Amino acid sequence: MELTRRPRRLRKNENIRDLIHEYDVGLSDLVYPVFVMEGEGKKEPIPSMPGIFHYTLDTLAEHMKEVWDLGIRAVLFFGIPDHKDAVGSEAYRPDGIVQRAIRQTKEAYPDMVCIADICLCEYTSHGHCGLIRDGRILNDETLELLSRTALSCAQAGVDIVAPSDMMDGRIGHIRKTLDENGYEDVLIMAYSIKYASAFYGPFREAAHSAPAFGDRKTYQMDWRNKKDALVEAGLDVEEGADILMVKPALAYLDVVSMIAEKYPLPLCAYSVSGEYSMMKAAAGNGWIDEEKVVMESMTAMKRAGAKILITYYALDIARWLKKQ
Ligand code: PBG
Numbered sequence: 001m002e003l004t005r006r007p008r009r010l011r012k013n014e015n016i017r018d019l020i021h022e023y024d025v026g027l028s029d030l031v032y033p034v035f036v037m038e039g040e041g042k043k044e045p046i047p048s049m050p051g052i053f054h055y056t057l058d059t060l061a062e063h064m065k066e067v068w069d070l071g072i073r074a075v076l077f078f079g080i081p082d083h084k085d086a087v088g089s090e091a092y093r094p095d096g097i098v099q100r101a102i103r104q105t106k107e108a109y110p111d112m113v114c115i116a117d118i119c120l121c122e123y124t125s126h127g128h129c130g131l132i133r134d135g136r137i138l139n140d141e142t143l144e145l146l147s148r149t150a151l152s153c154a155q156a157g158v159d160i161v162a163p164s165d166m167m168d169g170r171i172g173h174i175r176k177t178l179d180e181n182g183y184e185d186v187l188i189m190a191y192s193i194k195y196a197s198a199f200y201g202p203f204r205e206a207a208h209s210a211p212a213f214g215d216r217k218t219y220q221m222d223w224r225n226k227k228d229a230l231v232e233a234g235l236d237v238e239e240g241a242d243i244l245m246v247k248p249a250l251a252y253l254d255v256v257s258m259i260a261e262k263y264p265l266p267l268c269a270y271s272v273s274g275e276y277s278m279m280k281a282a283a284g285n286g287w288i289d290e291e292k293v294v295m296e297s298m299t300a301m302k303r304a305g306a307k308i309l310i311t312y313y314a315l316d317i318a319r320w321l322k323k324q
Contacts, residue, residue, distance in 0.1 A: 022303075023299050023302045023303045024299070024302070025295060025298045025299055025302060025309065025317065025321075026321070027071045027072065027073070027318060027321060028073065029298075029302070029307065029308060029309050030072055030074065030309055030311065030314040030317060030318070031074040031075065031076050031113075031115065031268070031308060031309065031310040031311070031314065032067060032072050032074070032075050032076070032311075032312075032314035032315060033075070033076045033077075033078060033310060033311075033312060033314075034055065034060070034063075034067075034075050034076065034077055034078070034101075035052070035053070035054045035055065035078050035079075035080055035206060035207065036054070036055055036056070036057065036060055036077060036078070036079055036080065036097050036098060036101040037054045037055070037056055037079075037080040037081075037082075037097060038056070038080075038081065038082045038097055039056045039082075040056050040057075040058055041056060041058060041059065042054070042055075042056045042059060043055055043056075043059045043063075046202070046205065046206040047205075048201070048202035048205055048206070048273075048277050049202050049206060049273060049276060049277055049280070049312060050280050050284065051280070051312070051315075051316070052206070052276075052312050054080055054206070057097075057100060057101060057104055060101060060104070060105075061104060061108065064105055064108060064109065064112070065108075066315070067112075067315065068109050068112065070315055070318035070319065070322070071318055071321075071322070072314055072315065072318055073111065073112060073113055074112070074113035074115060074308075075105070075112060075113070075114060075115065076115040076116075076117060076162065076310060077098045077101050077102065077114065077115065077116050077117065078098070078117050078122060078207060079091070079096060079097040079098035079101070079122055079123070080097070080122060080207060080208065081096065081097055081122065081123055084123055084124055084125045085123075085124070085125055086124065086125055086126065086131075086132070087124070087131060087145065088120035088121075088123035088124040088145065089123070090123045091118075091119075091120050091122070091123040091145070091149045092145060092148035092149040092151075092152050093152070094152050094155065094156075096152065098116055098153065098156075099152050099153060099155075099156040100156070102114050102116060102153060102156040102157055102158050103156045103157055106156075106157040113159045113160065114157065114158050114159050114160070115158070115159065115160040115161070115162050115189065116149075116150075116153040116158045116160075116161050116162065117162050117164050118146055118149050118150050118153070118161050118162060118163040118164065118165065118174070119146075119163070119164045119165045120142065120145060120146070120149075120165065121165075121207070121209045121211075122207045122208070122209045125212070126211065126212045126213065127204075127209050127210055127211040127212050128211050128214075128216070129142075129164075129165040129166065129167070129216065129219060130142030130145075130146075130165060130167055130219070131145070135213070135214065136218075137167075137218060137219055139167050139168055139169070139219075140169070142165065142167050142170075143167060143169060143170055143173040144173075146163060146165055146167065146170050146173065146174060147170075147173050147174050147176075147177035148177075150163070150174045150177065150178060150186075151177055151178065151181055151183070154178055154181070154183040154186045158186065159186065159187065160186065160187040160188070160189050160242075160243070161174065161178075161186060161187070161188055161189070162188075162189040162190070162191060162245070163188070163190060163191060164191040164194065164247075165191075165219070166191065166194055166216075166219040166220050166221075167219065168235075169239070171188055171190050171235070171236045171239035171240055171241050172238075172239035172240060174188060175188060175239060175240035187242040187243065188240060188241050188242050188243070189241070189242065189243035189244075189245060189268060189308075190236040190241035190243070190244055190245060191245050191247055191270070192229075192232050192233045192236040192241065192244045192245055192246070192259075193221065193229045193232050193233060193244070193245065193246045193247065193252075193255055193259065194220055194221060194245075194247045195220060195221045195222070195223040195247070195248065195252065196215065196216050196217045196220035196221060196222065196223065197220075197223060197247075197248050197251075197272070197274075198274065199248045199251070199272045199273070199274030199275060200248075200272055200273060200274060201273065201274055201277075202273035202274055202276070202277045203272065203273035203274075206273065223251075223252075226254065226255060226258070229246075229255050229258065229259060230258070230259075230262065233259050233262070233263055237263055237265065241265065242265065242266075243265060243266045243267070243268055243308065244259060244263060244265050244266070244267050244268065245267070245268040245269070245270055245308075245310075246259060246267070246268070246269055246270070246306070247269075247270035247272060248270065248271070248272040248274070248275060249269035249270055249271040249272070249275065249301050249306070249309075250271060250275050250297055250300075250301075252269075253269075253300060253301065253304040254304075256269050256301065256304040256305050256306050257304045257305050259305070260304065260305020260306065261305065266307050266308060267305055267306050267307055267308070268306060268307070268308035268309070268310060269301040269304070269306035269308070269309055269310070270310040271297070271298070271301065271309060271310065271311040271312075271313070273312065275297075276311070276312040276313060279293060279294060279297070279313075290316075291316075291320050294313050294316065294317065294320075295317070295320065298311065298313070298317065
């Protein structure tokens with residue numbers, strides 16, 4: 001039999017491959033996470049995340065110039081406060097560290113999309129994402145504080161709030177609070193599908209936010225499940241989310257794909273700290289080709305159906321794209 005179908009014809013040379021290829025990673029897909037802390041003149045490395053630092057506001061200003069000049073147009077802020085307490089009050093202080101970072105960044109770069117992670121765990125002395133009584137998380141009482149945090153970020157000029165706490169009902173609560181205060185235009189990017197993942201390890205070291213007791217399994221999702229991702233996403237859509245997120249990314253591309261097919265909202269994949277650390281470590285040892293492995297992984301996230309990629313590799317990717 002004569003062979004007429006030859007898929008290999010489509011791979012004949014580089015220009016043909018470029019002509020027909022479907023998925024790409026571009027600058028406009030990227031969100032760069034940034035850690036900000038109190039103090040002055042400091043830029044502290046995070047040992048398990050080479051290339052990622054804690055910035056004080058002045059060093060952040062310098063760094064933002066680099067970020068902007070590389071063509072990155074979206075940043076996600078995490079705050080490292082000096083003082084933590086049982087109710088995470090630094091999270092919703094009008095002049096908290098993240099609120100000041102937003103103000104400063106929007107002043108220097110009004111067109112930079114500023115996103116604020118909305119959660120209490122970096123701000124609570126016990127390291128949990130909500131209020132705690134008798135060792136249990138208080139869902140409904142936490143909502144009020146999350147809304148206050150989101151509102152204070154909106155007042156500072158944030159474009160998008162990204163609740164990562166996983167309390168039930170937080171998207172609706174935050175939407176209502178924003179709308180009642182005249183911030184109808186602030187978007188909500190919901191960490192809709194957030195698994196209780198060991199891949200967050202380096203982040204918790206970076207944010208000093210490991211829970212002092214217990215774990216986050218009563219509010220973050222069980223990675224042995226897939227169907228409840230539909231429930232979580234469905235609720236967030238109903239409650240008013242503008243953008244959905246799946247987190248972590250690389251080990252959860254089946255979930256990314258399922259959510260992309262089911263919901264017509266922009267979808268974000270968060271390639272978390274552990275994913276970054278693994279690639280950095282292997283690259284640092286010369287065991288993998290860093291650029292190729294990172295670009296392959298990011299393209300896989302696009303292929304699975306994500307549009308937005310949150311990655312600590314954003315600046316490296318911007319440099320690699322520039323070089324092409
Ligand atoms: C806050 C939050 C976490 C991450 C993003 N927002 C930590 C956690 O839930 O433990 C993880 C990000 C990463 O690992 O890169 N709740």
